[in-house]
Amino acid sequence: MGRVNGMPWPRLRDAILDLLFPPKCVGCGGRGQLLCEDCSASMERISPPLCPRCGRPWSRPQLCSVCQKTQPTIDGIRAVAYFEGHLRRAIHQFKYWGVQALAAPLAELLVTYQTEHRLPADMIMPVPLHPEREAERGYNQAGLLAQALGRRIELPVVGTALSRVKVTVPQVNLDAERRQLNVAGAFRADGQRVAGRRVLLIDDVCTTGATMEACNGALQAAGAQSVWGLALARGR
Numbered sequence: 001m002g003r004v005n006g007m008p009w010p011r012l013r014d015a016i017l018d019l020l021f022p023p024k025c026v027g028c029g030g031r032g033q034l035l036c037e038d039c040s041a042s043m044e045r046i047s048p049p050l051c052p053r054c055g056r057p058w059s060r061p062q063l064c065s066v067c068q069k070t071q072p073t074i075d076g077i078r079a080v081a082y083f084e085g086h087l088r089r090a091i092h093q094f095k096y097w098g099v100q101a102l103a104a105p106l107a108e109l110l111v112t113y114q115t116e117h118r119l120p121a122d123m124i125m126p127v128p129l130h131p132e133r134e135a136e137r138g139y140n141q142a143g144l145l146a147q148a149l150g151r152r153i154e155l156p157v158v159g160t161a162l163s164r165v166k167v168t169v170p171q172v173n174l175d176a177e178r179r180q181l182n183v184a185g186a187f188r189a190d191g192q193r194v195a196g197r198r199v200l201l202i203d204d205v206c207t208t209g210a211t212m213e214a215c216n217g218a219l220q221a222a223g224a225q226s227v228w229g230l231a232l233a234r235g236r
C-alpha cells in the first residue's frame, strides 16, 4: 500500500472521504458519526427478569416456555437490545447495504455489555456464514463484530474453529421447531482449538436461539468447556 506524507493510503482516503462526505448517523441523520451516542443510548436494552437459558424476557424462575419445549443445552444466550428502531436500521445497513464501518460503533454495544456482565469467555467466535453466502455478501457481519469486540476487550477471536457445513434457508419465516431442524447439523467445530475452552459466540441478531444452539451442539461435541452466546439484538 502506498503512503502519502507518512499516512497509509487507506487511512488518508478515509480521512478525505470523511471531509467531503461527513458520516451521517443512521439513527437521527446527524453529521459526524455513523451511529451517534444519543442514538446508541436510546436503544431499549433487554433487562432482567430473563429466561436463564435463552435470555428472552421471562418473569418466572424456571426456563421459558420455548426452552422447556426445545431443551437447549447452551449455557446461555443474551442480547443487548431489542431489534427495533435505530438498532434495527443500523443492523440492516451493516448487513445488507454493505456499511461495514458500522461494525465498530455496533461492537461498542457488545463491549459495554460484556464489560458489565462478564459472560464466561476464553475466546470469541462469530457465528459462521456458509462460505457461499459469505462470498455473496463479501463479509460475515458477525465476524466483523467479533473482531471489533476482541480488539476492545483483548480476547482472541477464533474465526476458523467453527464452520458452517450445510447451506440453510434463512430462519426468518420459520417457526421455532422448523428453525431448529433447519440448522441441525449445520456446523462443525475443530476439537483441537476448542476443547476445554470457554467459547463466547457472537451474532448480530438472535431470534429463537436455534442457530446458536446448533453451534453449541458442534462446540460441545468438540469438547468446549462452556458456550455462551451474545447478540446485538433480539425480537420481542
Ligand SMILES: [Zn+2]
Residues within 6 Å of the ligand: 025, 026, 027, 028, 029, 030, 035, 036, 037, 038, 039, 040
Ligand atoms: Zn444519532
Ligand SMILES: [Zn+2]
Residues within 6 Å of the ligand: 051, 052, 053, 054, 055, 056, 063, 064, 065, 066, 067, 068
Ligand atoms: Zn428460554
